[in-house]
Amino acid sequence: MMLFRILLLSLWACAFGARADLPDYQTFPARGDQLLLWVTSERGRAEPEVQAAENLARQGVEVWSLDLVNAYFLPQLPSSMDRVPQQDLTDWMRTAVASGKQVTVYAVARAAAPVLRAAAELEPALRERLCLLLMYPNLYTVAEPLAEPDYLDLGSLSGLRVKVLQPRRSAATPWLPGLMDHMAQFGASVAYEILENLREGYWARETPTEFEVAESRRMDAMLIRELSSGGCK
Amino acid sequence: MKRWLTVLALGLLCNAGGHAAGFEARASAPAPALEAQDLKGTPKTLASYRGKVVLLNFWASWCPPCLREMPSMERLRQKMAGRPLEIVAVDSAETAAEVNAYLSKMQLGFPILLDPEGSNTRRWKVFALPTSFLLDAEGKVRYVLTGPTEWDEGEALQLIESMLAELPVQAK
Numbered sequence: 001m002m003l004f005r006i007l008l009l010s011l012w013a014c015a016f017g018a019r020a021d022l023p024d025y026q027t028f029p030a031r032g033d034q035l036l037l038w039v040t041s042e043r044g045r046a047e048p049e050v051q052a053a054e055n056l057a058r059q060g061v062e063v064w065s066l067d068l069v070n071a072y073f074l075p076q077l078p079s080s081m082d083r084v085p086q087q088d089l090t091d092w093m094r095t096a097v098a099s100g101k102q103v104t105v106y107a108v109a110r111a112a113a114p115v116l117r118a119a120a121e122l123e124p125a126l127r128e129r130l131c132l133l134l135m136y137p138n139l140y141t142v143a144e145p146l147a148e149p150d151y152l153d154l155g156s157l158s159g160l161r162v163k164v165l166q167p168r169r170s171a172a173t174p175w176l177p178g179l180m181d182h183m184a185q186f187g188a189s190v191a192y193e194i195l196e197n198l199r200e201g202y203w204a205r206e207t208p209t210e211f212e213v214a215e216s217r218r219m220d221a222m223l224i225r226e227l228s229s230g231g232c233k
Numbered sequence: 234m235k236r237w238l239t240v241l242a243l244g245l246l247c248n249a250g251g252h253a254a255g256f257e258a259r260a261s262a263p264a265p266a267l268e269a270q271d272l273k274g275t276p277k278t279l280a281s282y283r284g285k286v287v288l289l290n291f292w293a294s295w296c297p298p299c300l301r302e303m304p305s306m307e308r309l310r311q312k313m314a315g316r317p318l319e320i321v322a323v324d325s326a327e328t329a330a331e332v333n334a335y336l337s338k339m340q341l342g343f344p345i346l347l348d349p350e351g352s353n354t355r356r357w358k359v360f361a362l363p364t365s366f367l368l369d370a371e372g373k374v375r376y377v378l379t380g381p382t383e384w385d386e387g388e389a390l391q392l393i394e395s396m397l398a399e400l401p402v403q404a405k
Contacts, residue, residue, distance in 0.1 A: 143361075144358070145358050145360070146374065173326055174326050175355070
């Protein structure tokens with residue numbers, strides 16, 4: 001009887017340990033040496049993002065696409081991103097680096113928060129091998145009119161290369177210098193690029209402009225350009 | 234007596250519901266500086282509007298909720314003609330050409346100011362568009378609204394009327 005109890009206890013402990021599983025992600029395999037970890041925004045994965053991932057894989061860039069709200073059954077809200085188990089994301093990044101490919105993490109909007117915090121949990125040597133592309137990252141804790149903005153605590157980002165892609169047509173654009181300073185304070189090496197004539201989430205807008213539609217179709221080309229140029233090469 | 238209490242309670246609920254539009258009252262906070270130019274290049278500051286109630290609206294031509302509330306701001310201007318209310322729309326971080334492209338499709342009678350570098354947007358700590366401020370005749374911020382509303386009706390109109398009612402008799 002005692003043995004049975006110990007067995008049950010061990011099973012329970014194993015089940016608990018399994019909580020640190022990798023998140024449920026979609027893979028777009030490719031034979032090239034680049035691996036893109038694509039973490040979609042709090043609004044979930046949009047069809048143009050799937051098409052871009054397929055196109056990237058055709059061009060030799062493997063993509064692991066992670067929709068955090070779907071993977072963890074979360075509401076489509078920015079605050080949901082703060083509820084993502086960070087250890088899962090850290091393990092996911094570690095697994096990606098272990099593949100031997102050159103790993104770039106691409107995160108959109110508030111998804112940048114758990115991604116940065118997960119990167120901060122990596123061993124420094126692993127973190128130095130990563131590059132982060134953040135599309136209009138939202139790192140505010142408080143952003144109220146007439147008051148100074150307050151940003152999230154991110155942990156140590158020393159050695160991490162971060163490039164922000166910021167659509168010009170966004171209320172966050174005038175605040176970009178403060179955001180860059182904030183990430184740099186945590187040790188990240190930061191750069192940014194303004195995406196002209198685009199709005200946040202331009203690939204999933206209800207009433208997109210012609211230019212936004214065209215750019216949605218060229219999302220794979222934009223990412224290839226980022227992977228092969230400057231900070232992320 | 235019980236019936237009166239019920240009516241009173243319902244009245245309070247409706248009032249509370251009216252405030253659900255999202256106007257946030259401020260205790261007469263001093264306003265940040267506004268230093269912008271209008272579309273003709275004339276410099277403007279808040280001093281230009283001293284003595285009037287001011288609806289200061291931050292917007293952009295690419296922002297659908299901003300464009301949705303613009304017609305109600307124009308209707309408010311027409312409704313308030315001759316009264317000491319100034320509606321001022323500050324375009325956030327766009328060029329004059331972008332603003333003019335929008336104005337060619339929408340005739341607006343209130344002044345549009347340009348903030349091409351976003352310096353006013355940063356000074357007023359505007360993090361979302363549209364964001365609006367209601368200022369009293371002394372230039373102090375009394376209410377803040379993040380997001381759009383219908384300016385010529387409901388709570389917005391009530392707040393503006395209440396601020397106009399505070400003005401000295403000759404100014405009203």
